[in-house]
Amino acid sequence: MTPTHPRSATITAPAGMRDAWLQRATPRGPWTWAELKRQFRVFVPAVESKTLCATLRQWGASPEDLEPLLRLVRAIVLSNAAHRALDIVERVIAELERLIQWEFTPPIVLHEHDAKHKPTHRTVRLTRLDEGMRAVFAKARMELLWVRELLRRDTQRPRGRKATLVQPDRVSAVPKAARRRDLVRIVCAEILALHPERTTRPRAARAQAERLARDIIAAIPVLK
Numbered sequence: 001m002t003p004t005h006p007r008s009a010t011i012t013a014p015a016g017m018r019d020a021w022l023q024r025a026t027p028r029g030p031w032t033w034a035e036l037k038r039q040f041r042v043f044v045p046a047v048e049s050k051t052l053c054a055t056l057r058q059w060g061a062s063p064e065d066l067e068p069l070l071r072l073v074r075a076i077v078l079s080n081a082a083h084r085a086l087d088i089v090e091r092v093i094a095e096l097e098r099l100i101q102w103e104f105t106p107p108i109v110l111h112e113h114d115a116k117h118k119p120t121h122r123t124v125r126l127t128r129l130d131e132g133m134r135a136v137f138a139k140a141r142m143e144l145l146w147v148r149e150l151l152r153r154d155t156q157r158p159r160g161r162k163a164t165l166v167q168p169d170r171v172s173a174v175p176k177a178a179r180r181r182d183l184v185r186i187v188c189a190e191i192l193a194l195h196p197e198r199t200t201r202p203r204a205a206r207a208q209a210e211r212l213a214r215d216i217i218a219a220i221p222v223l224k
Contacts, residue, residue: 031063039070043077048219052212061194069190073216076183079155081222086151089144096141100134103127180217188213 033053040049056066108126113119128134192198192209217223 036063044219059196082155089148093144096137100137183217184213
């Protein structure tokens with residue numbers, strides 16, 4: 001049966017956009033360094049975000065200049081989190097289905113007692129969980145089926161495909177190490193665009209940008 005959900009909770013993504021939860025816009029200016037650090041701290045630990053902002057500030061970048069980098073990091077984190085979440089949801093659905101159908105072997109035998117706690121010599125044999133409890137599990141399963149369909153649609157992952165590191169704009173079967181290098185590369189490009197010596201000392205500028213990009217990717221928990 002196709003999972004349903006209240007209309008008020010339906011998520012509609014704009015045309016041409018895949019990840020519905022990536023469409024919420026980053027708060028608009030006026031940007032401050034304090035706000036920028038707070039935004040980065042949501043996705044990378046405080047030490048890495050503080051170092052990143054301090055370095056880019058020394059380069060002469062403004063908080064507004066870092067908005068594209070923030071959006072990129074945010075998209076990387078949320079896209080990969082969605083891929084991990086699909087595996088978790090699949091496991092929980094399977095466990096709920098097992099509990100709903102679970103039968104006790106051998107059955108649990110309950111001995112009835114009267115109001116004075118004396119045995120009545122009548123017994124009840126339980127082979128499954130309480131009907132009310134199974135109904136709760138069934139309702140939770142239906143809700144998760146809806147979530148699973150959203151995750152499959154928005155990440156384009158068919159059932160059974162193993163989660164890999166992904167880029168926010170495309171999904172392909174690439175080994176994790178290679179995908180991590182891809183993520184470092186695209187973050188490096190955003191950082192390098194802010195380097196004041198990218199044209200006068202391109203090699204040194206790229207090396208510094210790559211170090212910062214590797215630190216960012218290594219600091220994102222969902223990518224580990």
